[in-house]
Amino acid sequence: MTYELLFWGNSSNNTELFRLQKKIIRIMMGARNRDFCIGFFKILGTLPLMAQYIYSITICLFSVIEITSWKILLYITLKLEII
Numbered sequence: 001m002t003y004e005l006l007f008w009g010n011s012s013n014n015t016e017l018f019r020l021q022k023k024i025i026r027i028m029m030g031a032r033n034r035d036f037c038i039g040f041f042k043i044l045g046t047l048p049l050m051a052q053y054i055y056s057i058t059i060c061l062f063s064v065i066e067i068t069s070w071k072i073l074l075y076i077t078l079k080l081e082i083i
Contacts, residue, residue: 005049005056018049 022037029040041048047055 005053010053014049014053021049 025031025037025040025044026033026035029043031037031040037048
């Protein structure tokens, strides 16, 4: 489910995917249509798609910050021209 979530997680038809995920979780857990799914996600140890999307954006952001900070640190300490 997380394949390329960073790119399609903010698409126009993502609400359909989020509803489908909830429907699948309810079927897996044998729940009714109106039952809340948050507890089921916790039991299964998974995140809803919106939370997975936010998580993947955060991981990407921190990796970019880490790479950038290393480039700045190398530039300051070694006076290298880093592109």
